[in-house]
Amino acid sequence: MMGQATVQDQLFYAFNLEDHVPRDHLLRGVDRFLDLGELRQHLAPLYSHTGRPSIDPELMIRMLVIGYCMGIRSERRLCEEVHLNLAYRWFCRLGLEDRVPDHSTFSKNRHGRFRQSDAFRFVFETVLRRCMSEGLVQGEGFAIDASIIKADANRAGKASSSEVAHWRQEAQCSRAVREYLEALETANLVADDATEAMHDANAVPRHISPTDPAAYWTAASGGPAFYAYSTNYLIDLSAGIIVDVEATPAHRTQEVESTRTMIDRVEQRLDLKPQRLVGDTAYGTAPLLGWLVQNKQIEPHVPVWDKTARKDGSLSISEFQWAPERNEHVCPEGHALRNDRRQFATPRTHITKAGTVIFRASQADCARCARKEHCCPNTQMRKIARSVHEESRDVARSIALTPAYSQSRKQRKKVEVLFAHLKRIMKLDRLRLRGLSGARDEFLLAATAQNLRRMAKWLMPSAADAQLKVE
Known part of the structure; x- marks a missing residue:
C-alpha cells in the first residue's frame, strides 16, 4: 500500500x-x-x-x-x-x-x-588577543608579504587629468571619489589652485578608474593589467596567525612602506616586537633594512635588493674592499676611492637624493691602471655609489649565510598559504567595496575570519577537519 x-x-x-x-x-x-x-x-x-x-x-x-x-x-x-x-x-x-x-x-x-x-x-584585535591568550602567538618571528586583489572597477574605464579636475566641482560624486580627493589633499598633492594642480601630469596616475580612483593600475600578475589593491599581511610564524593587516594600492613602494606601519602598530597596541622579520626580495630595500636594524633592532631575514652586479664582465662593487677606518673603498689594485677629493668652504654630507654617497677613484690612478678596461672602460675614473644603509645591508647578507635563514625561508610559505586560502576558500579574489576604506574593511574582516578558522583548526581539530573535508 x-x-x-x-x-x-x-x-x-x-x-x-x-x-x-x-x-x-x-x-x-x-x-x-x-x-x-x-x-x-x-x-x-x-x-x-x-x-x-x-x-x-x-x-x-x-x-x-x-x-x-x-x-x-x-x-x-x-x-x-x-x-x-x-x-x-x-x-x-x-x-x-x-x-x-x-x-x-x-x-x-x-x-x-x-x-x-x-x-x-x-x-x-579582539580575536587576535584571544589567539595570544591561547598561546598561538609567540612573537619571536614575523613574516611579511602582500597579495594583489582586483578592485571593483572596470579595467576598460579610464579618466583623464581634466576629468579628475572636474570631480572637485561636481556637487554629487561617489564615496570612493570623495575619499580619493580627500587623500590627495591630505598628501599635499593638490595645490591651492585645484584645477591647475589636477592638470599637472604628476598629480594623478596615468591610469585612473572613474569608479574607484584609489585603485592602482597593475600588471604584476603577469597577465592583462587591471585595477587592484594589495592586502598586506604580517603573520606570526609559530602558528600562522595574522597579527596585522593593511590595505594599500597595488604598488610595490606602498606595500613595502606598510611594513613600518604594521610593525609599529603591533608594538604599540599589543606590545609585540619580533626578533626577526622574514620577507622576500621586495622587502630588501636599503631604507627598510636600515630601519629594521638601526631603529627597531630586528634581524632582517630578507634577501638584499642588490642591482650592483655588472653583466658586462667588468669589476663589481663586491670586488672593492671597504675600509671603514679611512672611510674609503679600495680597488683590487690597491687604489683608494674617496668621497671628499674636493674641498668645499661649507661642509657637505655628500648624500644624494637616492640615499647614496659617491666614492670616486683618482683619474690619474685609473689612467695608468692595467685593469682599467675591466673596471671602467667607458669612463675616465671608477665611481661607486654606497648606500647610507650599507651596514644594515651587510647585516642582512651575513644573516643569509646562517642555517636560521634557511629555516626562515621555509617558514615564509605560511603567509603564501594564507593568501591561497583567502582567494580559493574564502573567494576574496575581487573586492565588492570601493575605495581604500572599503578595501580596508574587507581585508580586516577576512583576516579576522582566517584567525578564527585557524583557532578552530588548532584547538578544535574535529570541527575544522570536518569542514575542510566538505570544501
Missing part, C-alpha cells in the same frame, strides 16, 4: 537549535573563540540614548563573520542563507521566528558607525 505524507498543524513545538547543529560544525569552533562582549561598549558613543532600538551590532558582525568564513560574498545572499540555515541562525543567536536584518543595514552601518569607530579593527 502506497503511503502518503500528511501535514497536520501542531499547537506547540519543542525545538532547540542547539540540538540541530552538528558537533563538528566549523561554526561551533568559531563561536567558542569569538567574544564580542565589549563591542557594544566600543560603539556606545555613536548611538543615541533615545529613539527606536537599532539592529544589534553584534548580530551584524556575526553575520559578516559567517559570510567571510563560508565564502559568501554577497550580503543579500548572506541574509538569505542566515534565514534558511539553522547553524547560521544558531551562531547569530537568532530563534526560528526572529527576523534577519535587511542587507541594506550593513551598508548603512559600515559607512557610518562601524567606519567612524574603526569597529572592524576592534573586532580583529
Whole structure:
C-alpha cells in the first residue's frame, strides 16, 4: 500500500537549535573563540540614548563573520542563507521566528558607525588577543608579504587629468571619489589652485578608474593589467596567525612602506616586537633594512635588493674592499676611492637624493691602471655609489649565510598559504567595496575570519577537519 505524507498543524513545538547543529560544525569552533562582549561598549558613543532600538551590532558582525568564513560574498545572499540555515541562525543567536536584518543595514552601518569607530579593527584585535591568550602567538618571528586583489572597477574605464579636475566641482560624486580627493589633499598633492594642480601630469596616475580612483593600475600578475589593491599581511610564524593587516594600492613602494606601519602598530597596541622579520626580495630595500636594524633592532631575514652586479664582465662593487677606518673603498689594485677629493668652504654630507654617497677613484690612478678596461672602460675614473644603509645591508647578507635563514625561508610559505586560502576558500579574489576604506574593511574582516578558522583548526581539530573535508 502506497503511503502518503500528511501535514497536520501542531499547537506547540519543542525545538532547540542547539540540538540541530552538528558537533563538528566549523561554526561551533568559531563561536567558542569569538567574544564580542565589549563591542557594544566600543560603539556606545555613536548611538543615541533615545529613539527606536537599532539592529544589534553584534548580530551584524556575526553575520559578516559567517559570510567571510563560508565564502559568501554577497550580503543579500548572506541574509538569505542566515534565514534558511539553522547553524547560521544558531551562531547569530537568532530563534526560528526572529527576523534577519535587511542587507541594506550593513551598508548603512559600515559607512557610518562601524567606519567612524574603526569597529572592524576592534573586532580583529579582539580575536587576535584571544589567539595570544591561547598561546598561538609567540612573537619571536614575523613574516611579511602582500597579495594583489582586483578592485571593483572596470579595467576598460579610464579618466583623464581634466576629468579628475572636474570631480572637485561636481556637487554629487561617489564615496570612493570623495575619499580619493580627500587623500590627495591630505598628501599635499593638490595645490591651492585645484584645477591647475589636477592638470599637472604628476598629480594623478596615468591610469585612473572613474569608479574607484584609489585603485592602482597593475600588471604584476603577469597577465592583462587591471585595477587592484594589495592586502598586506604580517603573520606570526609559530602558528600562522595574522597579527596585522593593511590595505594599500597595488604598488610595490606602498606595500613595502606598510611594513613600518604594521610593525609599529603591533608594538604599540599589543606590545609585540619580533626578533626577526622574514620577507622576500621586495622587502630588501636599503631604507627598510636600515630601519629594521638601526631603529627597531630586528634581524632582517630578507634577501638584499642588490642591482650592483655588472653583466658586462667588468669589476663589481663586491670586488672593492671597504675600509671603514679611512672611510674609503679600495680597488683590487690597491687604489683608494674617496668621497671628499674636493674641498668645499661649507661642509657637505655628500648624500644624494637616492640615499647614496659617491666614492670616486683618482683619474690619474685609473689612467695608468692595467685593469682599467675591466673596471671602467667607458669612463675616465671608477665611481661607486654606497648606500647610507650599507651596514644594515651587510647585516642582512651575513644573516643569509646562517642555517636560521634557511629555516626562515621555509617558514615564509605560511603567509603564501594564507593568501591561497583567502582567494580559493574564502573567494576574496575581487573586492565588492570601493575605495581604500572599503578595501580596508574587507581585508580586516577576512583576516579576522582566517584567525578564527585557524583557532578552530588548532584547538578544535574535529570541527575544522570536518569542514575542510566538505570544501
